[in-house]
Amino acid sequence: xxxxxxxxxxxxxxxxxxxxxxxxxxxxxxxxxxxxxxxxxxxxxxxxxxxxxxxxxxxxxxxxxxxxxxxxxxxxxxxxxxxxxxxxxxxxxxxxxxxxxxxxxxxxxxxxxxxxxxxxxxxxxxxxxxxxxxxxxxxxxxxxxxxxxxxxxxxxxxxxxxxxxxxxxxxxxxxxxxxxxxxxxxxxxxxxxxxxxxxxxxxxxxxxxxxxxxxxxxxxxxxxxxxxxxxxxxxxxxxxxxxxxxxxxxxxxxxxxxxxxxxxxxxxxxxxxxxxxxxxxxxxxxxxxxxxxxxxxxxxxxxxxxxxxxxxxxxxxxxxxxxxxxxxxxxxxxxxxxxxxxxxxxxxxxxxxxxxxxxxxxxxxxxxxxxxxxxxxxxxxxxxxxxxxxxxxxxxxxxxxxxxxxxxxxxxxxxx
Ligand code: ATP
Ligand code: MG
Numbered sequence: 001x002x003x004x005x006x007x008x009x010x011x012x013x014x015x016x017x018x019x020x021x022x023x024x025x026x027x028x029x030x031x032x033x034x035x036x037x038x039x040x041x042x043x044x045x046x047x048x049x050x051x052x053x054x055x056x057x058x059x060x061x062x063x064x065x066x067x068x069x070x071x072x073x074x075x076x077x078x079x080x081x082x083x084x085x086x087x088x089x090x091x092x093x094x095x096x097x098x099x100x101x102x103x104x105x106x107x108x109x110x111x112x113x114x115x116x117x118x119x120x121x122x123x124x125x126x127x128x129x130x131x132x133x134x135x136x137x138x139x140x141x142x143x144x145x146x147x148x149x150x151x152x153x154x155x156x157x158x159x160x161x162x163x164x165x166x167x168x169x170x171x172x173x174x175x176x177x178x179x180x181x182x183x184x185x186x187x188x189x190x191x192x193x194x195x196x197x198x199x200x201x202x203x204x205x206x207x208x209x210x211x212x213x214x215x216x217x218x219x220x221x222x223x224x225x226x227x228x229x230x231x232x233x234x235x236x237x238x239x240x241x242x243x244x245x246x247x248x249x250x251x252x253x254x255x256x257x258x259x260x261x262x263x264x265x266x267x268x269x270x271x272x273x274x275x276x277x278x279x280x281x282x283x284x285x286x287x288x289x290x291x292x293x294x295x296x297x298x299x300x301x302x303x304x305x306x307x308x309x310x311x312x313x314x315x316x317x318x319x320x321x322x323x324x325x326x327x328x329x330x331x332x333x334x335x336x337x338x339x340x341x342x343x344x345x346x347x348x349x350x351x352x353x354x355x356x357x358x359x360x361x362x363x364x365x366x367x368x369x370x371x372x373x374x375x376x377x378x379x380x381x382x383x384x385x386x387x388x389x390x391x392x393x394x395x396x397x398x399x400x401x402x403x404x405x406x407x408x409x410x411x412x413x414x415x416x
Contacts, residue, residue: 001058002097003076007152007159008049008065008167011072019175026172027070030234034064050077067231069198070172075150075161082116082158084123088130091149094160095135104141107131109151116153123151171200174234178202179314180282182273183240185221187338188288188317190229191328195316196286197232204280205229205238206273206383208245209344211402218342219403220396223388228334230390237389241280243272244382244404248375255369258351262296263358264367266305268376274309275380284312290325291318300357307360384408386416 010027028044035042038061041052051061058076065074080090095105107128109120131149132138138147152159181193183205193203207222219242230238248268256264273285289297296305306313317325329335384407388394394416396406410416 002094003058003078004053005077005079005159006051006053006058006061006065006074007077007161008051008074009047009072010049010070011169022175023070023172026175027068030070030172030174031068033235034067035061038064066168068172069168069170069200069232070175071167072169073164073166075163075165078160079157080160082113082153082155084118084126087123087151087158087160088127090158091127091151091160092131092134094162095131095138095147095149098162099135099137099147102137102139103146104144105138105147105149106140106142106145107149107151109153111153113153113155120153123153127151168198170198173197173200173232174202176200176202177283178204178281179284179286180241180273180277180280181205182269182285182287183207183222183225184288185218185225185338185340185342185344186288187329187335188290188293188325190225190288190332190334190338191325192286192288192314192316193229194232194328194332194334196314197229199316201284201286201314202234203229203238203286204282205240206243206276207240208243208249208269208272209403210246210249213246213249214343216397216399216401216403216406217340218344219406221337221340221342223392223394223396224337225334226388227390227392228332228337230388230392232332235389236391237387239280239385239387241276242384242386242403242407243276243379244384244402245379246402248372248379251370251372251375256366259353259355260358260363260366261351262354263301263304263363266296267308267363267367268372270305270309270313271376272379274311275376276383277311279380284314285309286314286316288317289315290320290322293322295354295356298356301355304358304360304363386410388416392416 031049039054039056040061043050078090078094080086107124109123111120147162150161176199179196179201181203183189196203205226209219211219226238226240230236252264253261277285292298295301329338384404386407398406
């Protein structure tokens with residue numbers, strides 16, 4: 001491969017104003033965490049990062065790059081000295097490598113080294129003249145070229161590149177503070193978590209588990225999904241809070257009319273999640289709701305469910321349609337896990353006719369039938385927390401045990 005470096009950009013820093021320092025500090029730290037273990041050298045500059053590829057596999061490096069939120073784009077670079085003769089020769093070599101059929105092309109030069117003895121226009125002319133003469137496939141088109149050769153002249157050399165590839169974008173995860181992701185085993189919530197992290201929000205996860213009403217495999221599925229999300233997280237780790245939801249779940253199934261099961265179950269989830277978020281210093285809740293997708297996600301339902309909390313709730317997917325969500329789910333490698341057919345608490349005892357426009361006053365009335373407040377507090381107090389890293393080998397599938405017992409056993413064995 002002809003390239004020897006990767007030039008990494010992080011968007012327009014002037015937009016980040018006073019937060020520039022925090023942005024850069026968080027980004028550099030995240031970046032070095034994701035590159036750990038690769039045979040590369042990294043230069044952290046104010047407006048760019050340069051990766052020296054050494055002999056490392058470029059695809060591996062790019063795979064890691066795509067885990068860093070806050071990076072807007074990158075280019076594969078051939079670096080040479082900033083001597084004009086060297087720039088000409090290397091530019092030709094690069095074009096010979098890249099161009100195999102007739103294409104239109106243009107050279108752009110940018111001087112980032114003020115004392116360089118030539119004007120950028122003159123470099124452009126000299127290089128394009130030389131390359132055109134020596135590569136019969138190239139035809140100049142300065143307005144709409146198919147290939148652009150960019151030359152960035154810096155004090156330590158010239159950087160030649162012909163691609164501009166979009167990266168994850170957003171902000172380095174952590175700069176926006178922390179949120180609590182309501183994570184089911186479905187397709188949507190992991191994607192919502194990914195998008196929140198991309199926007200700079202560090203996440204902890206809350207999962208409501210009703211083992212043994214639901215299978216232990218459904219809890220394992222959540223662990224496996226968190227491992228996928230942890231690749232994007234600071235330190236490659238995410239805290240997960242498993243809420244023992246079975247008792248409350250059964251109480252509400254016994255006490256409220258079937259058509260309001262889901263509405264009231266979700267009101268309970270919001271109550272517990274809000275209390276836990278406060279306890280864990282999370283500034284918002286995040287979930288995978290998408291307007292209209294199912295009965296509990298009509299605007300009427302969202303209104304009645306949301307009214308139990310005044311905590312901010314981010315719904316990154318609220319306007320996404322399922323096709324877009326699935327595409328993202330595949331991109332973050334969660335899809336095959338998410339579609340595994342284990343039941344979670346939203347899928348056991350699904351009412352035949354769930355209310356699509358549940359009324360707040362009716363939900364409140366039905367909730368009076370049982371002492372849910374105590375149970376909500378009990379759930380918060382008895383939540384089992386674990387930390388899951390991207391390489392975790394946690395196996396939850398102890399036959400016949402509930403999640404709380406599994407976690408207790410794993411903790412005794414110092415495995416989580
Ligand atoms: P998902 O694909 O994320 O499961 P969904 O389309 O199946 O979403 P619901 O089951 O109504 O929709 O859940 C809506 C959101 O509520 C989920 O995206 C998730 O954020 C949260 N949620 C649902 N069930 C649970 C659970 N057992 N634990 C934690 N959060 C949950
Ligand atoms: Mg679901």
